[in-house]
Amino acid sequence: MKVIFISSEGVRQAVEVQPGGTLMEAALLNMVPGVEGMCGGVCSCATCHCYVQAPWGSTIDAPRAGELEMLDAVTHRRADSRLGCQVTLTEQLDGIEVLLPPSQG
Amino acid sequence: MTSPELDPYDHGFQWDPYPYYRRLREQDPVYFNRQRGFWLLTKWADVHQAFRDFKTFASAGAVALEADAVDKFPYPMFISTDPPDHSRVRRLFAPLFTPEKMKALEDYTRKRTLEFLQPHLSSGRLDFVGDLAARIPMDVLAVLLRIPAHEQDSVRGFADDLIAREDKQNDVSPRNVAGYMGLAQYFERHVALHLSTPNDGSLLGALIQAETEAVMSHAEVIGALILFAIAGNETTTKTMGNLALRLWQHPRAARVVGRRPLPDPASRGGVAAL
Ligand code: HEM
Ligand code: FES
Numbered sequence: 001m002k003v004i005f006i007s008s009e010g011v012r013q014a015v016e017v018q019p020g021g022t023l024m025e026a027a028l029l030n031m032v033p034g035v036e037g038m039c040g041g042v043c044s045c046a047t048c049h050c051y052v053q054a055p056w057g058s059t060i061d062a063p064r065a066g067e068l069e070m071l072d073a074v075t076h077r078r079a080d081s082r083l084g085c086q087v088t089l090t091e092q093l094d095g096i097e098v099l100l101p102p103s104q105g
Numbered sequence: 106m107t108s109p110e111l112d113p114y115d116h117g118f119q120w121d122p123y124p125y126y127r128r129l130r131e132q133d134p135v136y137f138n139r140q141r142g143f144w145l146l147t148k149w150a151d152v153h154q155a156f157r158d159f160k161t162f163a164s165a166g167a168v169a170l171e172a173d174a175v176d177k178f179p180y181p182m183f184i185s186t187d188p189p190d191h192s193r194v195r196r197l198f199a200p201l202f203t204p205e206k207m208k209a210l211e212d213y214t215r216k217r218t219l220e221f222l223q224p225h226l227s228s229g230r231l232d233f234v235g236d237l238a239a240r241i242p243m244d245v246l247a248v249l250l251r252i253p254a255h256e257q258d259s260v261r262g263f264a265d266d267l268i269a270r271e272d273k274q275n276d277v278s279p280r281n282v283a284g285y286m287g288l289a290q291y292f293e294r295h296v297a298l299h300l301s302t303p304n305d306g307s308l309l310g311a312l313i314q315a316e317t318e319a320v321m322s323h324a325e326v327i328g329a330l331i332l333f334a335i336a337g338n339e340t341t342t343k344t345m346g347n348l349a350l351r352l353w354q355h356p357r358a359a360r361v362v363g364r365r366p367l368p369d370p371a372s373r374g375g376v377a378a379l
Contacts, residue, residue, distance in 0.1 A: 031158065085199070
């Protein structure tokens with residue numbers, strides 16, 4: 001399946017991944033700049049921060065309490081902010097577009 | 106350019122490696138040790154880049170200083186694997202190490218620390234490593250791996266034997282092998298014992314379920330358990346020991362730590378005693 005990462009400057013990078021992984025993994029496995037994934041996906045570093053815009057945002061599970069708590073600490077918080085490691089990629093999300101913040105942290 | 110000599114097996118180097126690192130950073134930041142055949146990166150940006158570029162800087166066969174060390178042992182450890190194998194295993198554990206899950210362990214760790222300190226309060230004497238720093242990590246790990254209290258000392262003993270290195274010892278010793286075999290036999294029995302019990306949400310439960318569902322092989326499960334037994338004990342015990350040493354060397358810092366409000370009033374007595 002395909003995942004499209006868009007940098008804050010608008011540069012698009014489409015990557016090909018297997019379903020079952022997370023958005024963070026999709027970025028790291030393809031060395032997409034702007035995603036760090038420091039904690040390895042255990043929802044405790046918030047360096048996989050991204051924006052999942054409409055219509056994709058409504059097709060994925062809403063963030064749980066732990067993710068929202070971590071998102072409270074990120075610099076470029078928006079209403080559609082997500083932690084990439086908490087979004088699992090299913091076949092239905094083929095072609096999903098993910099916007100990246102100007103910086104992680 | 107000639108580089109400063111560096112012997113990673115020398116206890117002198119291990120006692121204070123920072124001057125070596127500083128010199129390398131200044132004179133030879135991408136250092137190759139000809140004698141031992143390993144590379145050493147000493148700049149943050151280089152290390153960061155190497156972590157990200159997992160295809161060029163692979164982990165398979167390369168997490169120990171000795172190139173063939175991993176092949177000497179029969180149970181593969183996921184620390185020396187690369188994606189997609191590495192991702193497959195890490196995905197199983199991720200839900201078990203979230204902040205919510207860690208909070209429960211944090212509360213447990215505080216409680217157990219007090220219990221370990223309690224018997225020593227009256228005498229006012231404590232062997233910081235033997236009575237506390239060596240025992241807390243094993244005790245917490247035991248929750249994740251369902252290791253009964255009376256077996257913890259022997260599991261920790263095996264783990265210590267496996268990683269112990271004499272000064273300048275540059276290959277696996279008979280003591281290391283004995284520690285490895287001890288852990289392997291213990292975890293073989295441990296997994297067999299729990300194979301038919303339902304997954305209780307522990308790390309052991311997740312590993313056994315992964316084996317049952319053929320997400321991990323049996324050898325990978327045993328390898329992962331051995332890895333946790335080493336990685337969870339060694340690192341944390343040494344961090345705590347080093348912390349105690351530094352506080353002892355810097356009494357002013359120790360006083361600052363002692364004054365910090367603690368979430369649990371009961372733990373103040375323990376810190377004061379230390
Ligand atoms: C002060 C404490 C600790 C330090 C300094 C430490 C350090 C490290 C380092 C440097 C690595 C290698 C990372 C890499 O190859 O990229 C690592 C990996 C690992 N550590 Fe720790 N560690 C600590 C505590 C623990 C604890 C408490 C556990 C288990 C409960 C643990 C389990 C592991 C495991 C399973 C790996 C392999 C991870 C993987 O390959 O995905 N560590 N640790
Ligand atoms: S990778 Fe750390 S929170 Fe997502």
